[in-house]
Every structure is written in C-alpha cells, then in structure tokens.
Amino acid sequence: MSEPQEITPIDKSDLVGIAAGLFAEGYRFVQVSCVTLESSYELTYSFDKHYRLKNLRVIAGPEEEIPSISVIFPNAFLYENEIHDLFGLTIRNMAVDYRGTLYRTTIRTPFSIGKVKIPVPPQPKAPTQEEKPATATVSSTINEPQGGS
Amino acid sequence: MNTIQEMFQSWGMVERAVAFILLAPLAGGLIAGIDRRVSARFQGRYGPPVLQPFYDVFKLMQKQRILVNKFQNFNILLFLLFTVFSGALFFMGVDLLLTIFSLALAGTFFVLAGFCVGSPFSHLGAEREIIQQVAYEPMVILLAVGMYQVTGSFKVAEIAQFQAPLILYLPGVFAGFLYILTIKFRKSPFDLSMSHHAHQEIVRGMTTEFSGPALAVIEIAHWYENVMLLGMVYLFFGFNPWLGLGVALLTYLFEIFIDMNYARFKWQLTFGSSWLFTAVAGVSNIIVLGLMR
Amino acid sequence: MAHRNLIPFGPQHPVLPEPIHFDLVTEDEKIVDAIPSISYVHRGLESLVEKRDFIDYVHVADRICGLCSFMHSMGYCQAVEEIMGVEVPERALYLRTIWAELSRLHSHIFWLGVAADAFGFESLFMQALRLREPVLDIFEETTGGRVILGASKVGGVRRDIDADSLAGIVKRLAKLRPELEELSTVFITDYSVKHRLCGVGYISKEDAYILGCVGPMARASGLDMDMRVIGYSAYKYLDVQPMVETAGDCYARCLVRIREMLHSIDLVREAIGKIPDGPVEVKVKGFPNGEYMSRIEQPRGEVIHYAKGNGSRFLQRFRVRVPTFSNIPAMIRILKGSEIADVPNIILTLDPCISCTER
Numbered sequence: 182m183s184e185p186q187e188i189t190p191i192d193k194s195d196l197v198g199i200a201a202g203l204f205a206e207g208y209r210f211v212q213v214s215c216v217t218l219e220s221s222y223e224l225t226y227s228f229d230k231h232y233r234l235k236n237l238r239v240i241a242g243p244e245e246e247i248p249s250i251s252v253i254f255p256n257a258f259l260y261e262n263e264i265h266d267l268f269g270l271t272i273r274n275m276a277v278d279y280r281g282t283l284y285r286t287t288i289r290t291p292f293s294i295g296k297v298k299i300p301v302p303p304q305p306k307a308p309t310q311e312e313k314p315a316t317a318t319v320s321s322t323i324n325e326p327q328g329g330s
Numbered sequence: 331m332n333t334i335q336e337m338f339q340s341w342g343m344v345e346r347a348v349a350f351i352l353l354a355p356l357a358g359g360l361i362a363g364i365d366r367r368v369s370a371r372f373q374g375r376y377g378p379p380v381l382q383p384f385y386d387v388f389k390l391m392q393k394q395r396i397l398v399n400k401f402q403n404f405n406i407l408l409f410l411l412f413t414v415f416s417g418a419l420f421f422m423g424v425d426l427l428l429t430i431f432s433l434a435l436a437g438t439f440f441v442l443a444g445f446c447v448g449s450p451f452s453h454l455g456a457e458r459e460i461i462q463q464v465a466y467e468p469m470v471i472l473l474a475v476g477m478y479q480v481t482g483s484f485k486v487a488e489i490a491q492f493q494a495p496l497i498l499y500l501p502g503v504f505a506g507f508l509y510i511l512t513i514k515f516r517k518s519p520f521d522l523s524m525s526h527h528a529h530q531e532i533v534r535g536m537t538t539e540f541s542g543p544a545l546a547v548i549e550i551a552h553w554y555e556n557v558m559l560l561g562m563v564y565l566f567f568g569f570n571p572w573l574g575l576g577v578a579l580l581t582y583l584f585e586i587f588i589d590m591n592y593a594r595f596k597w598q599l600t601f602g603s604s605w606l607f608t609a610v611a612g613v614s615n616i617i618v619l620g621l622m623r
Numbered sequence: 624m625a626h627r628n629l630i631p632f633g634p635q636h637p638v639l640p641e642p643i644h645f646d647l648v649t650e651d652e653k654i655v656d657a658i659p660s661i662s663y664v665h666r667g668l669e670s671l672v673e674k675r676d677f678i679d680y681v682h683v684a685d686r687i688c689g690l691c692s693f694m695h696s697m698g699y700c701q702a703v704e705e706i707m708g709v710e711v712p713e714r715a716l717y718l719r720t721i722w723a724e725l726s727r728l729h730s731h732i733f734w735l736g737v738a739a740d741a742f743g744f745e746s747l748f749m750q751a752l753r754l755r756e757p758v759l760d761i762f763e764e765t766t767g768g769r770v771i772l773g774a775s776k777v778g779g780v781r782r783d784i785d786a787d788s789l790a791g792i793v794k795r796l797a798k799l800r801p802e803l804e805e806l807s808t809v810f811i812t813d814y815s816v817k818h819r820l821c822g823v824g825y826i827s828k829e830d831a832y833i834l835g836c837v838g839p840m841a842r843a844s845g846l847d848m849d850m851r852v853i854g855y856s857a858y859k860y861l862d863v864q865p866m867v868e869t870a871g872d873c874y875a876r877c878l879v880r881i882r883e884m885l886h887s888i889d890l891v892r893e894a895i896g897k898i899p900d901g902p903v904e905v906k907v908k909g910f911p912n913g914e915y916m917s918r919i920e921q922p923r924g925e926v927i928h929y930a931k932g933n934g935s936r937f938l939q940r941f942r943v944r945v946p947t948f949s950n951i952p953a954m955i956r957i958l959k960g961s962e963i964a965d966v967p968n969i970i971l972t973l974d975p976c977i978s979c980t981e982r
Contacts, residue, residue, distance in 0.1 A: 186916055210835055212944040214916075214929045227916065227927070232853050234916060256835035256952035284662040291670060298673045302934035303910070373749040450630045454652070454963060518743050519815050522964075533637055593815040594743030596964045597652070 188225065188236040193247055196226070196239055200250040203228050208235065210254035215264045217297040222268055226250070241270060243294055251276035259283070269293040339491075343422040350421040350557075351414060358553025359383045361560075365586055372590040387549050393542030398447045405443035406544050410551040412436035417558040423487025426474045433470075433558070436551070437463055444523075444536030455535025459523035461597050465604040466510035472612040476503040477565065479619045490568040497566045502615025504566050508581065509607045513600070514559055516552075517585050519592035520600050626650070632966060634663045639970060641977035649963055657958035659951055661980055668982045669941055676936040677703055677911055681776055684928075687943060688979040689770050690730045691921045693722050695943065695979075696775040698928035701855060702917035703777050706932055709907055713857070715779035717898040720857040721792075722766070722774055723919075724887045724894070728796075729758040730922035731884040732803070734974050735810065738877065741967035742819040750806055757799050761792055779904025789895045796888045803888075807881040820874035824957045824969040827871060834953040837946045838924020839883065840973055843868045843875035850920035861893050873965075876972040910936055921946055923974050945979035 191199060200210075208228040216223040218240075224247065226237040241247055249272050251258040261272045262283040269290030281289075288296070341349070363380035370377025379385075397403050416432035419425070441463070444456030478484050480499045481492045489496070497504055513520040524535030537548060560578040567574035595603075628649045634642035642663035648656040671683050684699035685692050697719050704711055736751030759769045765784050766772040774781050784792075810816055826836070831844035841848045842865060849865035851858045866882040868875035911932030918927050924946030931940045950973050957969050 209832055211925075212927055212949070214940075214942045214944070216931055216940040225929075232850075234918070236916075254835070255833065256949070259948060259951055279660075282660065284665055286662070286665055286667070291667065297670075300673070300933065300935035300937035300939060302912075303936070369745075373746045374753060375749060450628050450649075453628070454630070457651075518745070521743065590746040592744065593739070593747075593813070593819050594964075595815065595818060596962070599818060 186234050186236060188238050190238045190240070193239045193241055193245070196237065197248050197250055197253070199237060200226070200228075200253050203235065204253045206230065210250075210257055213257070213260040213264060215268050215270070215292070217268065217292050217294055217299070219299060220294060222270055222294075224264070224270075243269070246271045246273050248273050249275045266290065267292045339487075343424070346422050347418040350418050354417060354557040355550055355553050358550075358555075358557045359387070361556060361582060362553060365582070368583065368586050369590065372586070383549070383553075387546045390546035390549070391543055395543050396541050397544065398539050401446040402443055402539070403544060405439045405446060406540070406547050408439040409436050409443060410547050410554075412439060413551045413554045413558075417554045417561075420486055420558050420561055423485060423490070426477065426484045426486050426489065427471075429486070429558075430470050430474055433555070434463070434467060436555075440536065440548075440551075443540075447539040449539045451533045451538045452536055455523045455538065458597055459536055461601055462513050462520065462523055465601045466513045468605070469506045469510045469608045469612050472608065472616060473503055473507050473562065476500045476612070476616055476619065479616065479623075486565070489565050493569055495567065495569045499619060500566065500615055502611040502618075506608050506612035506615075507562070508584070509611070510604055511559060511563075511581065512585055512588055513604065515556065515582075515585050517589035519588075519595040520604075521594060522597055522600060627655070630963065639967070639975075641975060642981070643975060643977050645958070645966075645970075647958070647963065647966065652963045654958055654961050654963060654966070657955050659955060661951075661977065663981070664977070665981045669943065672938040672941045674937075677930075677932065677938050678777055678907075680938065680941065682773065684941075684943075685771050685773050685775070687982045688945075688976055690733060690976060691726055691923070691926075691979070692770060693719075693726045693772045693774065694919060694921045694926065695928070696773070697723060697856070698917050698919045698926055698943075699930070699941070700775050700777050701919065702915045702928045702930040703911050703932075703938075705915040705917060706911040706913040706930060707777075707907065707909060709778050709905060711779055712902045712905060713899050714783070714901045715903045716857040717860075717894050718780045718784060718903060719775060720861070721784075721789075721891055721894050721898075722762075722772060722780075723856070724891045725758055725761060725792075726772075727922045728884055728887040728891075729755050729762075731880045731887070732758065734880060734922070734971075735806065735877075735884075738968070738971045739810075739816075741971045742816065744816065747806070747809055754799065754802055754806060757795055761795060764788065765792075776904065778907040779902070781904075783903045789898065793892050793895050796891060800885065800888055803884060807884075810877055810881060817874065819965075819968055820877055820972075821872060823873045823965045824876075824961060824972060825870075825872045826953055826957050828869075830956060831871070831953060834956060835949045836924075836953045837949050838921065838974075839866075839876050839879040840924065840950050840953060842866055843879045844871035845869040848925075850918050850925045853918065855917070855919055857894060857897075860897055861890055863890065873968050873972040880974075910934055911938065921979075923947060923976055923979070924949065926979075943979070943982050945976065945982065947973070947975045947977065947980045950975070 208230045211227040211229045214225045221240050221242050224239045224241060228235045247270060249261055251261060255276060258275050258277045261275050262279045264270050265272050266281050266284040267290060362383040366382060367377040367380055412432050413436040416429045416436060420429045441456045441459050444452050444459060474484060477489050480496055481489050483489060516524060524537050537545060540548060563578045563581045564574040567577050630647040630649055632645040632647050633639050634644045644660045646658040647654050668683055668687060672680055675683055681696050681699060685696040687695040732751055732755040736748045739747035739751060762772060763769045765788060766774040766782060826844055828845040831841050831846055845867060847865050847867050851863040864886060866879050866886060868879050912934035914931040916927050916929045918925055926946055927944040929942040930938055933939045954973050961969055
C-alpha cells in the first residue's frame with residue numbers, strides 16, 4: 182500500500198555529481214524539502230522515474246553553502262530560491278537568483294534555526310531529532326511504523 | 331410611422347440635429363439596457379434592469395474626476411464631440427461621406443486618448459483599435475460608394491427616400507456591413523481593443539485609465555455611435571420605414587447572438603477576415619453593380 | 624518597431640484572479656521574457672505545525688486551497704497514517720476516493736468555465752459554472768460543506784455516506800454527464816475556441832519532462848504520468864486510466880481535462896459499486912515518529928505532502944509541494960515567444976492555483 186521511498190544520505194559535495202548521474206538516467210526532478218534541525222538543516226532532494234521516488238539527503242550547517250543543481254535540472258531554481266528565502270541557506274550558482282525576493286515574508290527566513298520551535302517528544306526514551314539523521318547512514322525505507330510511544 | 335417620418339422630413343436641418351442630440355442618448359441607453367438584459371437571458375441569467383446603463387452613467391458622473399493628464403480629457407471630449415457631430419450630420423441628411431469621415435476622426439481621437447496615458451494595457455488597446463479601424467474602414471467607405479452607385483447621391487436624405495429597396499441592389503455590401511458592425515459595437519469575437527467585461531488580457535484596453543465622468547463620456551459617445559450605425563442599417567430599407575426600423579433592431583439582436591457564441595479572436599484573424607469579407611462581399615457587389623449599369 | 628514594453632500581469636488582473644505576478648517584456652504583441660513572482664499572500668500554513676498538533680492540523684491542511692481542499696487533507700492524513708502505521712478501513716479509503724474524484728470533477732468544470740472567460744466566451748463561462756452546482760450540492764449533502772469539506776481525519780473519514788445517498792450520487796452524475804458532454808462539445812468543436820487554443824502554448828514532451836511538468840500539463844504533452852496509478856487510497860481497486868494527449872498545446876490540455884472529467888464520473892460510479900461495508904475510521908494511538916512523502920494526484924497534478932514527526936504531539940515539519948509550483952518553470956518557458964493575446968490562455972491552461980502555492 183505504501184509507496185517505497187528510499188533516502189540516501191550523501192555529502193553535499195557529491196550532490197551535483199549524483200544529480201547529473203540521475204539526469205542521465207532519465208530521472209525527473211520532483212522537489213527539495215528542507216527541515217530545520219537543532220543546529221543544522223536537512224535537505225531532501227527527490228527525483229522520480231516510473232513512479233519511483235529516489236531521495237538524496239544532505240545535511241548542511243547554517244553557514245555552509247550548498248551547490249545548486251539548477252544547471253542540471255532547470256526547474257530546481259524555484260525550490261532553491263524558496264529554501265534560500267525561508268531557511269536562510271546560501272545556495273551557490275542558482276540559474277535564476279531572486280536574491281531573497283521570491284518569498285517576501287514579514288519575518289525574514291522564518292524557518293531558520295532559532296526561529297523554529299522544535300517539538301519535544303513526550304518521553305525521554307524517544308530519540309532527539311538531532312540523532313535521527315545521523316543514524317540513517319545507509320539507505321533505508323522511511324516507513325517505520327511507530328509503536329505506542 | 332409615416333406621420334413621424336413626414337414630421338421629420340418637414341423639419342429643418344437644425345431641428346433634426348437637435349432632435350438627434352437629445353433623443354439619441356435615450357435610444358442608445360435603452361438599447362444598451364436591452365442588450366444587457368438579452369445577453370443575460372442568453373447566458374441563463376436575469377440581468378440588470380433595462381435602465382441600468384442610465385444609472386451607471388449617472389453614477390459615473392457623480393464620481394470624482396481623476397485625470398491622468400489633461401490631454402486625456404481633451405481627447406475624450408473631442409471624441410464625444412465628433413461622434414455627436416457625425417451623428418447629427420447623418421440625421422440632418424447631408425453628405426454620407428462627410429459623416430463617415432468625421433466618425434473616423436472621432437475614432438482617431440479615442441485612440442489618441444488611449445495613447446496619451448502611461449498604462450501599457452491602454453497602449454496595447456489603442457494599437458489594437460487602430461488595427462480594428464483599418465479593418466473596418468474600407469467596408470464603411472464601400473457602403474457609401476455602393477449607395478451612391480444605386481441612388482446617384484451621397485446625401486443621406488436622398489438615400490433614405492430612395493423608393494426602390496436598396497437591399498436588393500446591395501446585399502453583399504449589407505452583409506459586409508453586418509460583419510464590421512460587430513467590430514463597431516465592440517462585440518465578441520471582435521472586442522479586442524476593449525471588451526465589455528474587462529476580463530481580457532489587457533484589462534479593459536483603451537479605457538483602462540479612465541474613470542468617473544470621463545468614462546461616462548465614453549459611454550454616452552458609444553450610445554450616439556450605436557444609434558447612428560443602426561441608422562445606417564436603416565438606410566438599406568429606407569423604402570419601408572417600419573421594415574427599416576425592424577431590421578435595425580433585428581441587426582442588434584443578431585450582434586448580441588454572435589457575441590454570445592464566439593470567443594474573442596486575435597487581431598490577425600480579425601484583420602484578415604474582415605478584409606477578406608470586405609473584398610468578397612463588398613467589392614464584388616460594387617463590381618457587379620458597375621457592370622449592370 | 625522593436626520598442627520594448629513592460630507589461631505587468633497580476634497580482635490584480637481580471638483574467639487571473641489570483642495573486643501571481645508576471646513581468647512580461649514585450650515587443651509589440653510578442654513576449655520576449657517573463658519573470659514570475661509570487662508570495663503576495665503567503666500564509667505560512669506550513670509553519671502552523673508548531674502550534675497545532677497533528678490531529679488538529681487536518682483542518683489547516685483542508686484550508687490550503689479552495690478547489691482541491693479535500694485532496695490536501697487527504698494527502699496530509701495519508702502521510703501521517705503512513706508514518707504511524709495506521710491501517711485505514713477500506714470503506715474510508717473508498718469514501719476518500721469518491722470525494723477526491725468529485726473534487727477533481729468540480730475543479731475541472733470550474734476550470735473550463737474560467738478558461739472560457741479568459742478567451743472571451745462569456746456564455747460558456749456561465750454555463751460551466753452552472754453545471755458545477757450539482758457537484759457542490761453533493762458535497763453539501765454528504766459533508767455539510769460546499770468548498771471546505773472537512774471530511775478527512777487521521778485514521779479515516781469523519782462521515783459515512785449511506786447507501787441511498789451513494790445511489791443518488793450515481794444518479795445525479797449520470798444526469799450531469801450528458802450536459803457536460805454537451806458543454807465539452809463546444810470546447811472541442813467550436814471554431815473560435817479552436818482559433819484561440821490550437822497550437823497556442825506548445826511545449827514538447829522532452830521539455831515538459833525536464834521542466835518538471837505535472838498533471839494535465841504533462842499529460843497533454845504526451846507524458847503518461849498520473850499519480851493515481853501508484854494506487855494510493857482506493858485507486859488500486861479501480862480502473863484508472865491516465866488521459867494522455869500528444870499535441871502539447873492549450874487545446875490538448877483542454878481535451879485532457881475534459882476527458883478526465885468524464886473519467887472521474889466513471890471512477891465515482893465504479894467506486895460506489897465496489898464500496899465495502901465496515902467502519903469508516905480507526906482510533907489513532909500515539910504520535911507520529913518518522914517521515915513520509917505522500918504523493919497524490921490533484922486536479923492540477925502531483926502534490927507531495929511531506930510530514931516529519933519526532934514522536935511528539937506536534938509535527939516537526941510539514942511541507943506541501945503543490946503542482947502549480949512545479950509547473951511555473953514550464954509556464955515561463957511557454958510564455959517566452961508567445962503573444963500577449965495568448966497569455967491568459969497559456970496561464971489558465973496550466974490552471975495555476977496560487978492559494979495552493981502560497982500555503
């Protein structure tokens with residue numbers, strides 16, 4: 182029933198190379214989503230081919246620059262601008278750079294670290310959100326049914 | 331009807347002009363009101379009261395006068411003036427050609443009014459209006475030429491009193507004139523430069539930058555213009571006043587019907603098709619008339 | 624004559640009653656460049672996950688958009704249910720599918736009307752909106768809402784539809800069908816409509832793929848891409864056929880939507896024929912811990928609801944990737960080189976939904 186979704190953690194320096202490989206394989210760029218962690222950001226690049234999603238995960242610190250993949254996938258520029266405007270991350274070499282004017286929010290970069298209240302799990306045994314991406318070093322499906330926590 | 335016609339003919343030129351200036355807005359507004367009502371019925375709505383165009387114009391008159399620049403007002407007033415002038419000439423029964431040319435002049439002032447503001451929508455609308463004028467003007471002139479060929483006179487009064495049915499001599503010209511009437515009435519598919527609904531890529535085209543009294547002036551000028559154009563339709567049936575009046579109103583209904591059944595054309599097709607139609611219907615009719623003589 | 628004009632298109636424009644803005648650089652009537660900008664009404668709904676727990680947030684998700692409101696709450700619920708491993712009862716899945724297809728139907732009819740308005744065919748616009756009413760009435764009678772349905776919840780649906788009403792829906796849609804066919808005939812055959820749509824706004828299959836087109840936009844260019852094929856909800860039990868056209872112009876997009884509209888009626892009928900009895904919801908225990916990207920097919924294309932929870936009552940992150948956002952690059956590509964008279968048609972055949980985009 183559920184769609185299998187693999188997430189491959191990669192290093193940000195490999196991003197462009199892997200994306201180019203996926204482009205050559207005929208993948209379509211679907212989206213980038215970004216999650217604010219306690220002291221870093223977690224970017225998920227999704228690609229699709231024949232209804233199968235393939236996700237690449239990049240962890241970036243607030244000061245780090247992320248290479249743009251809009252040279253390879255021309256439609257990526259919107260997502261990258263979005264991440265720049267909402268999360269305050271710097272993305273290098275965007276095909277179209279809005280320079281922070283795509284989302285003219287009253288609060289600048291509303292999702293950046295410090296502005297987002299990360300929810301606290303009710304029980305101490307639940308892992309903190311910082312550990313989670315660190316543990317996911319091998320590609321795995323993310324459909325973990327969660328017991329009664 | 332005949333008594334009305336006789337009374338009209340017994341009047342002097344000045345009286346006729348005054349009658350036109352006073353009565354045409356009433357008739358034009360009423361026609362516009364009926365138009366909105368009938369259009370609404372075609373679309374399955376009820377539509378506004380028949381007098382709504384008058385309410386609209388009175389309301390517009392009361393609005394604050396905001397002008398983008400002074401040329402705007404100047405051009406718009408000249409537009410009204412020349413429309414009224416050409417209409418008055420027409421109903422005074424003088425030269426048809428003069429009427430047509432002064433109407434074209436009025437249109438030119440309207441285009442200038444569109445050009446004199448800064449809005450790109452207005453500019454685009456004005457550009458399209460010029461294209462439309464180029465599209466319809468040949469047919470209007472052919473109308474005068476055709477009528478001259480049959481009646482031997484450019485005088486409206488003489489054409490109107492011509493006893494043979496003009497329509498039998500000029501069916502092609504009449505058809506061509508019907509075609510370009512859609513442009514003149516600013517009805518779909520030819521409402522390129524400014525549509526009635528402002529649901530257009532260029533907002534409301536030339537009139538985008540007009541508001542309040544200036545817009546009311548444009549509205550009134552259109553009423554004058556419409557009455558005059560229907561008067562031209564009447565000329566084809568001058569031999570029988572009742573028939574003429576009936577056909578003029580039917581023509582308007584027909585235009586509403588066309589309006590309801592078409593999407594807006596692009597300017598290329600508008601221009602091409604009206605010239606083609608002018609050539610096929612109008613010019614051939616004139617040539618045949620020439621050969622018959 | 625190559626005088627360049629800058630024409631502002633939106634955020635307030637009568638053809639496009641949605642707050643998106645284009646700067647169209649034109650030479651006469653030809654567009655040489657188009658620069659989009661959005662975020663006129665950014666509402667920060669994604670940020671609201673901080674304040675509303677994952678159960679309450681369904682209502683916020685419902686309000687992301689007016690036309691595909693149900694699809695958003697459905698996608699959200701699906702994502703949360705996947706994370707939590709909730710087995711949603713079959714009947715609830717079917718009901719969701721029925722409402723989703725009805726949403727698609729009413730969205731497409733509405734689209735046809737608005738498209739007709741864009742090319743200046745007012746009577747067609749009125750007729751289309753009139754035909755949309757029966758669908759809205761069905762919504763009102765089955766959920767209580769005409770636009771925002773609020774029928775979906777985590778673990779199932781909020782309301783059941785009894786057998787009589789289901790039969791009534793089929794009957795009403797059967798009555799609606801010939802009227803819709805009559806309406807679509809005008810779109811398919813009318814000369815002036817074809818004049819405005821055929822060959823306008825062409826995008827090739829390759830471009831559509833690379834630029835990330837989704838939904839009817841992609842299908843009109845010959846891409847066989849319909850997320851319903853994945854088989855979420857009850858679609859796995861139904862005979863879903865992606866409607867694919869190859870011409871890639873506005874006319875093809877129009878045809879795709881017309882065919883989808885009629886297909887939706889078939890799907891609703893099929894779903895109502897197959898719907899099993901049983902409960903419509905299960906009790907949900909615990910809090911979401913994990914992440915999932917739920918993909919569903921909206922009227923406008925693939926939408927992705929990404930939810931990430933860390934075991935607390937509030938989601939850590941909820942993100943919606945809406946189809947309009949994905950179609951904007953293609954929209955820019957098409958706009959370049961087109962004529963100003965075609966702009967409304969091009970923009971509307973993409974069916975932009977800015978209220979989705981400005982979530």
